[in-house]
Amino acid sequence: MTSPLKVDLSPEDIARFGNDPTVAFAANLKAVQERIAEACLRSGRPLGDVRLLPVTKTVPAHILRFAFAAGISDFGENKLQEARDKQTALADLAIRWSIIGHLQTNKVKYIVRFASAFYALDSFRLAEELNRRLEAQGRDLDVFVQVNTSGEASKYGLHPDDLLPFVERLSAYPRLKPQGLMTLAIFSADTERVRACFRLLRRLRDRAVTVHPDLTQLSMGMSGDYEAAIEEGANVVRVGQAIFGKRPTDDSFYWPGLM
Numbered sequence: 001m002t003s004p005l006k007v008d009l010s011p012e013d014i015a016r017f018g019n020d021p022t023v024a025f026a027a028n029l030k031a032v033q034e035r036i037a038e039a040c041l042r043s044g045r046p047l048g049d050v051r052l053l054p055v056t057k058t059v060p061a062h063i064l065r066f067a068f069a070a071g072i073s074d075f076g077e078n079k080l081q082e083a084r085d086k087q088t089a090l091a092d093l094a095i096r097w098s099i100i101g102h103l104q105t106n107k108v109k110y111i112v113r114f115a116s117a118f119y120a121l122d123s124f125r126l127a128e129e130l131n132r133r134l135e136a137q138g139r140d141l142d143v144f145v146q147v148n149t150s151g152e153a154s155k156y157g158l159h160p161d162d163l164l165p166f167v168e169r170l171s172a173y174p175r176l177k178p179q180g181l182m183t184l185a186i187f188s189a190d191t192e193r194v195r196a197c198f199r200l201l202r203r204l205r206d207r208a209v210t211v212h213p214d215l216t217q218l219s220m221g222m223s224g225d226y227e228a229a230i231e232e233g234a235n236v237v238r239v240g241q242a243i244f245g246k247r248p249t250d251d252s253f254y255w256p257g258l259m
């Protein structure tokens with residue numbers, strides 16, 4: 001069938017995203033924004049404190065045209081290759097791309113060409129290579145430093161003890177524009193354990209900002225826990241499935257080691 005966007009939807013597309021993905025995405029987006037507003041109200045925070053980063057991983061490029069039509073122009077992608085393919089396919093749209101997952105040093109040359117922000121900075125090697133390639137491109141990049149707050153071996157990010165020494169040297173990479181810290185909380189039904197991860201990131205931010213004044217933001221919270229994250233101080237929530245529906249792929253593809 002043909003939508004007003006003249007994008008052909010396959011039976012699989014319709015099964016996953018419905019007959020009119022723009023309407024579905026707009027409704028989901030509104031619901032998430034309302035819940036963000038309520039969480040802000042509950043925790044006495046101004047609405048402007050919290051930004052939503054829609055996470056588009058596994059949503060095919062042609063479907064993202066409907067997301068754009070629904071008013072979404074900030075796309076977060078976990079994997080660089082997937083982001084690059086989509087960016088190429090959607091080059092006619094004014095989209096801001098954020099890479100939110102682990103990045104191998106040999107992929108740095110690609111990210112610096114199109115990404116606006118990188119959320120998973122966790123090594124000097126990566127910082128060095130990013131800075132060098134950005135310098136060559138004459139570009140800057142917003143970065144978040146990823147911290148492993150759950151202690152799980154499957155999660156990327158700096159050990160909390162290594163954060164301050166890392167932050168102390170960030171100014172050596174002038175093309176990187178540090179924004180704050182990022183974490184993935186533990187995947188657990190025990191909300192107290194999840195909140196403990198958020199609280200740890202907040203405490204670490206309070207210390208990091210005394211060393212680097214630009215590290216003010218907390219990026220934490222996903223579809224299952226963004227309201228709790230906001231109550232614990234989140235400034236950027238990264239939400240995928242609550243907007244685009246459940247992912248067909250197993251999450252272990254994006255988070256190796258996860259069961």
Ligand SMILES: *Cc1c(COP(=O)(O)O)cnc(C)c1O
Nearest residue numbers: 055078100222223238239240241
């Ligand atoms: C996929 C992903 C998210 C969003 O997860 P949802 O469950 O779809 O909300 C957030 N952060 C990172 C790093 C991700 O890879």
